[in-house]
Amino acid sequence: MSAFPILSRFQFDCHVKVVEAEPAQDMDALAAACAYHSIGLHVADQPGKILRIRPTTDGDDAEPWPRNMTVGEAGLKHYECIDIYFTDPGAA
Amino acid sequence: MSGSDDARRNSVGPVLRAGEVADAVVEAMQQDNPGKEFVIENRIAYVRVETEGECFIRQETLSEALGRPITMPEVEVNLTSFAGRIETTDTYMRFYLEKTL
Amino acid sequence: MALLDRSDWYDIARDTNWSPGFVSRDDMFPAELSDPYGIPEAEWETFDEPYKVSYREYVKVQREKDSSAYSVKAALSRSKFHDEADEGWAAVLKLHYGAVALTEYQASQFQARMVRFGPSPSMRNMATYGMLDELRHAQLQLFFPHELLPRDRQYDWAHEAAHTKNWAILGGRHAMDDIMMCRDAVTGAVMVSFAFETGLTNLQMVGLSTDAANMGDFTFANLITSIQSDEARHAQLGSPAIEIMIKNGKKKEAQLAVDVAFWRMWRLFAITVGIPMDYYIPLEQRHMSFKEFMHEWIIRQYDRQVRDLGLETPWYWDLLKDDIENHHHCQQGGIWSWRPTVWWNPPGAVGPREREWLEEKYPGWNDSFGTYWDVITDNLLNDREEKTHPECIPIICNMCQIPISNRPGPAWKARVLQLEHDGRRYNFCTEPCRWIFTTDPERYKHHESIVDRMYSGEIDPPTLDNVLTYMGIGVVSEGGRDGHDYSWVDGFRNQAAE
Numbered sequence: 001m002s003a004f005p006i007l008s009r010f011q012f013d014c015h016v017k018v019v020e021a022e023p024a025q026d027m028d029a030l031a032a033a034c035a036y037h038s039i040g041l042h043v044a045d046q047p048g049k050i051l052r053i054r055p056t057t058d059g060d061d062a063e064p065w066p067r068n069m070t071v072g073e074a075g076l077k078h079y080e081c082i083d084i085y086f087t088d089p090g091a092a
Numbered sequence: 093m094s095g096s097d098d099a100r101r102n103s104v105g106p107v108l109r110a111g112e113v114a115d116a117v118v119e120a121m122q123q124d125n126p127g128k129e130f131v132i133e134n135r136i137a138y139v140r141v142e143t144e145g146e147c148f149i150r151q152e153t154l155s156e157a158l159g160r161p162i163t164m165p166e167v168e169v170n171l172t173s174f175a176g177r178i179e180t181t182d183t184y185m186r187f188y189l190e191k192t193l
Numbered sequence: 194m195a196l197l198d199r200s201d202w203y204d205i206a207r208d209t210n211w212s213p214g215f216v217s218r219d220d221m222f223p224a225e226l227s228d229p230y231g232i233p234e235a236e237w238e239t240f241d242e243p244y245k246v247s248y249r250e251y252v253k254v255q256r257e258k259d260s261s262a263y264s265v266k267a268a269l270s271r272s273k274f275h276d277e278a279d280e281g282w283a284a285v286l287k288l289h290y291g292a293v294a295l296t297e298y299q300a301s302q303f304q305a306r307m308v309r310f311g312p313s314p315s316m317r318n319m320a321t322y323g324m325l326d327e328l329r330h331a332q333l334q335l336f337f338p339h340e341l342l343p344r345d346r347q348y349d350w351a352h353e354a355a356h357t358k359n360w361a362i363l364g365g366r367h368a369m370d371d372i373m374m375c376r377d378a379v380t381g382a383v384m385v386s387f388a389f390e391t392g393l394t395n396l397q398m399v400g401l402s403t404d405a406a407n408m409g410d411f412t413f414a415n416l417i418t419s420i421q422s423d424e425a426r427h428a429q430l431g432s433p434a435i436e437i438m439i440k441n442g443k444k445k446e447a448q449l450a451v452d453v454a455f456w457r458m459w460r461l462f463a464i465t466v467g468i469p470m471d472y473y474i475p476l477e478q479r480h481m482s483f484k485e486f487m488h489e490w491i492i493r494q495y496d497r498q499v500r501d502l503g504l505e506t507p508w509y510w511d512l513l514k515d516d517i518e519n520h521h522h523c524q525q526g527g528i529w530s531w532r533p534t535v536w537w538n539p540p541g542a543v544g545p546r547e548r549e550w551l552e553e554k555y556p557g558w559n560d561s562f563g564t565y566w567d568v569i570t571d572n573l574l575n576d577r578e579e580k581t582h583p584e585c586i587p588i589i590c591n592m593c594q595i596p597i598s599n600r601p602g603p604a605w606k607a608r609v610l611q612l613e614h615d616g617r618r619y620n621f622c623t624e625p626c627r628w629i630f631t632t633d634p635e636r637y638k639h640h641e642s643i644v645d646r647m648y649s650g651e652i653d654p655p656t657l658d659n660v661l662t663y664m665g666i667g668v669v670s671e672g673g674r675d676g677h678d679y680s681w682v683d684g685f686r687n688q689a690a691e
Contacts, residue, residue, distance in 0.1 A: 012564065014523050014562070017588065018644055040577075040580055044564065056608065102497075135480065137414040165254055168254050169257050172418045193497075
């Protein structure tokens, strides 16, 4: 299976952006791919913070996926909405 | 903002392209609607004329104010828009609302 | 010989009607083109338009309107106005003409449907004038920008835009096809004549006229107020149609038509009017904020007409009030960021003084939209212009076809609302856009947004360059760049120097 579009809802950004995801990519790599299209363009960088990914939900309260879990393992599909957000390095 | 939305909720009247006809309409409407208080907003390209509930433009008064005869259909050339509902006849235009809120 | 008063003969002249002998009335006025609500013929005979005109009067008045519009243009065409006008004003004109000119022909076709299939003779009579009005509007708005073409190829979009697959045009076409081109005469009268023409056309044609006069563009101010004087008349086809529907137990259907059409047009007009008023018009020439204008013309005036006719304020009114302070600010950011995709040169126009004005008119602007422009400003101040050009695309709403966006910064309101239908995942920007889809999925489900087309193989390969060509950029003219060549950041440079 090849790359497919996911919908990057990047924390503090104004637009939800289309980013291509690879099934073998882990969450850190996907977060970096999303960050490339938001940080330094429409969102200020927050050096030292770690980006995590969770499914977009109405309450903004879903658990993040493990950082080394792959896109395929997480079961992300075409046009899946994901939140990419800043966390403190010490946070669980 | 919502205060002013509310305060003028029963306002009716024409919005006219700025010019001699608009000026004449303002003058004529004050004569033809005694006792009515008008809010006149001059927005350079257009003039909004508003009052509570109901008002008329009458052909005879308008012609006098303009200094030349004008028919009611000719008012359309300058009637860009209006607040409320409209009734058009040979001798007058009426702006009104059926319900008072 | 004394002429009769119009009122003595008007009803007879207008109500030319006959009983068909060779076909049935149902064949002559099929429900799907005429009246799908089954309202009896006798009820339609009571249709009484409040704004009356005879053909003789119509010709005389329209001639006067046209001679005024064309003579003002002729008188001023020798002036140096366009040589000296701010590029922000040129952006307003290019956006306006590209979005509006050929849409007027669609409007004329829609009026022609009422001329032929309107169930009431008086409706058919009034729509005849409406049909001619819209032809006039198309021809005026093709002719006026034509003289600007030698100066700037982007003005060619006045004629070309509607023939392209530019994302903004896909949005306009989707909405106009929905409310104008693919509706029966009665629903169209409610959707177009009432919901659209008594409300939102005022924003474009009256709202921008004061800005035009302030800019010194009296040709354009005169043109658009002249156009709106036609709208004010033929829009009055809508209210009697609504009253007859309500009287015949079809209030729910009338309400649905009003609510769908208004929201569809709102999403577009916030872009064509909201962005010009609050960003493209230079600060010194702005007369009102878009929000102030919306409150005067829509929240107060239009909603009042809705209720006076016996309908209810649309269910999404609170969402609209929020959108008034949000949608066009987001799209100003998006259009500027993806400026190569549009046919005008959008000014960023958010220097220190403009930001002060925006904060005053829209309290909280700096904390939200300001964070977005802070990053852009920082890039421009530090020679990272390339970082102001995204390499990705935003997801597009499957109803309005506009990038899905919402307040940035700590508020972080951007969110896609999704819907699964027949195995396909649809994306929407707001509750009303998603709701409209659910009211009639069969009508909407086959359409593909520009993003869908990138992944369905229609734009192959889906590279940015290919997408631009697909949209007509580099074909009709070059795409947009910052309207002021980034001079609006100078204010920050000076602040830093002080």
